[in-house]
Amino acid sequence: MIRNYAIDESEEIFYNLPLEELGRDGVKWVWVDLYQPTEEEIQILSDYFRFHPLAIEDCLDDLNQRPKIDFYPDYQFLVIHALEREIPRPIELDMFVNEKFIVTFHKQPLAELEYNWERLKESQSRIKGPFFLMHTLIDKMVDEYFPHVYRIEEELNTIEDNTENESIGELMEQLFDLRAELSKLRRTILPMRDLLYRIIHSERLGSIMEQHLYFHDVHDHLLKLVEMIESHRDFSSDIRDSYLSLNSNNMNRTMMTLTVITTIFMPLTFIAGVYGMNFDYMPELHWHYGYFVVLAAMFAIGVYMYLFFVKKGWLRLGKKRSEPKR
DSSP states (O other): OEEEEEEETTOOEEESOOHHHHTSTTEEEEEEEEESOOHHHHHHHHHTSOOOHHHHHHHHOSSOOOSEEEEOSSOEEEEEEEEOSSSOOEEEEEEEEOSSEEEEEESSOOHHHHHHHHHHHHHOOOOOOHHHHHHHHHHHHHHTTHHHHHHHHHHHHHHHHOTTOOOHHHHHHHHHHHHHHHHHHHHHHHHHHHHHHHHHHOTTOGGGGGGHHHHHHHHHHHHHHHHHHHHHHHHHHHHHHHHHHHHHHHHHHHHHHHHHHHHHHHHHHHHHHHTTSOOSOOGGGGOSSHHHHHHHHHHHHHHHHHHHHHHHTTTOOOOOOSSOOO
16 A cells, blocks of 8 residues: 655645656655555655665565664665554564655554554644654654553562562563563664664754754653663562572472471481391390380480471571562
């Protein structure tokens, strides 16, 4: 599908003009949007706009390109990433922009692009030019990064509080899922931050000086997002280390208890083994009260060892906790 928006010198707006009319005298600038274009519509990029084959190849590549900006003699080519609403999976948007046009190319629906298109259509808003529209699209996409970051922050706080008393195994599984999401966000936001840095500091984009403050504001948002992501990664590492330490401590307590019990029964098992041997000439076998004496000795040994371990502090297991101390 291909659609266009054009505005002439008298600020009159036109929609879906034939391509041959887009370059007519009096047209101030145009926005051409290609969504899941057919082969014939793709040919417009080379036949009508005469974009560089490498830029067109980047548009057609099925793998998401890293956010970037390439400078060509008459226009700039940008790759930027939006994020899906439900999961932080990147959606690529390619843009060709100069002072006379902006061409957007995408294979998946983009809510941020539709928002701007409908806003232009319904309110008949006047955008000053392609670079203003480029800023509006990027700004809207960056704003949609924040809900993902805030959601992850809330889930990390929930894992730390553990109000539902979930097991450590369940909490660790949730934590590693969140860390994977943070990594995906980081792979999108860091290149976007670098892209905005190049835009606001490039001498080859003198035409955006009027919008410089707007792009700088978007760059500030991306810096904030990067700081939040790094903070969340550190926070998740602290929670992970805390739960791993707690799990290891609980395991050590369990092993200590089992070891103490085994140690107590070792001499008792030895005594039972000695008197279980089948010899005819064992002096104690014919004692009248031998059985009770041995049982009493075994009981006394067990009590003595238990008290000895208590005195040493080896049985001070304390109350087990299912969550780390805050």
